[in-house]
Amino acid sequence: MNAIDELFANTAAQGHRVPLLLAPMAGVTDAPFRGIAIRYGAHLAFSEMIASQAMVRNSPKSIKIASILHPEPFFAVQIAGSDPQVMAEAARMNEARGARIIDINMGCPMKKITGAGAGAALLRDESRAATIVNAVSRAVKVPVTVKIRLGWDREHQNGLAIARLAEQNGARMVTIHGRTRQDMYHGRADWSAIAAIKKGLSIPVIGNGDIIDPQSALEMLSVSGVDGLMIGRAALGRPWIFAQTTQFLAGGPVPAPPDSAHLLDLVMEHFDALIRHMGPELGNRMARKHLAWYTRGLKGGSRFRDAVNHSPDHHTTAAMIQTFFRSQPEFRIH
Ligand SMILES: Cc1cc2nc3c(=O)[nH]c(=O)nc-3n(C[C@H](O)[C@H](O)[C@H](O)COP(=O)(O)O)c2cc1C
Secondary structure (H helix, E strand, O other): OOHHHHHHHHHHHOOOOOOEEEOOOOOOOOHHHHHHHHHOOOOEEEEEEEEHHHHHOOOHHHHHHOOOOOOOOOOEEEEEOOOHHHHHHHHHHHHHOOOOEEEEEEOOOOHHHHOOOOHHHHHHOHHHHHHHHHHHHHHOOOOEEEEEEEEOEOOEOOHHHHHHHHHHOOEEEEEEEEEEOOOOOOOOOOHHHHHHHHHOOOOOEEEEOOOOOHHHHHHHHHHHOOOEEEEOHHHOOOOOHHHHHHHHHOOOOOOOOOOHHHHHHHHHHHHHHHHHHHOHHHHHHHHHHHHHHHOOOOOOHHHHHHHHHOOOOHHHHHHHHHHHHHOOOOOOOO
16 A cells, blocks of 8 residues: 555544644754654654755755654655656655655745746646656655645636646645745635645645634635645644644544643653754754744743743753743643
8 A cells, every 4th residue: 555545544544534734844844843743643744845956966954854753654755846857866765765755846935946947836837847747756656746836826826737737647645735826825825726626636635724723624624625634834833733633623622732741741852852863053953943833822931932042052941941831830740
């Protein structure tokens, strides 16, 4: 069974309604965060995008991005680029390093990426998009998936055409972010446009964009009829959103978020993993943004974030984390 079929089979075997996926996020979804998301209920977590050119040059940074910390059930690597042969080679390299799913980025709106003909720029070049999916699918045995937007801009919403081409050229699943490239991250994601694309495909479709809590996840599912949901920004500092959403979709009440004592355990687990994975210096720096997300809305949070941003080393940061969470009003030892 390939990893996509296995993903759906496992989800069903667990009695869960649909798979919930952690969105690929550059600079965020490294191996430690993916591990945390999976532990807190995500069924699949994509790596952030890896530039295929850098990958084939064996850039240490790309290798690091594409590496696993814990064995992940479905190690899924996203690659970006515009040259079919380079993309195929990057896919092969990732497969050799243990990737069980290769995802192709056709949604990144950043000028640096689209200017090089990659990411969302592929939405404007259907024949190149098709050639890339074809070349990558032929290059690897593992399933290939594609992540797209609705189109380049509101006037050119060819998401369905692109998704169909992807399907015809070997893609086993498509994720749709319900915005155009021109929208960047503004406005609301258009879930009914996702529904229209879903109707025109036979491969599984994952819906993405603006799921902010279990209730909006259910709404996206009802409006779009997709086969799975992908959550990005709402999982930052709140990885338990996956477990909450699964329970809510099953008709149960939304479980309470962790109290400060549990949150302290989670944050320390995440922090230790960052230090182990990236080394003390980089790990300590990379932890800042996650610590900011975890402490949003907590008492004394802004003072804590300021202190952490000036923390000289990871020992000091670890002590700050302990003090902060233990001083929260409802801290309870469990
Ligand atoms: C900081 C950040 C980095 C992102 N990096 C990537 C990326 O590397 N590859 C990709 O396909 N999408 C990337 N995205 C887009 C997300 O995967 C997702 O499509 C988008 O955030 C909408 O989902 P959301 O509303 O649940 O956050 C990124 C988004 C953010 C906020």
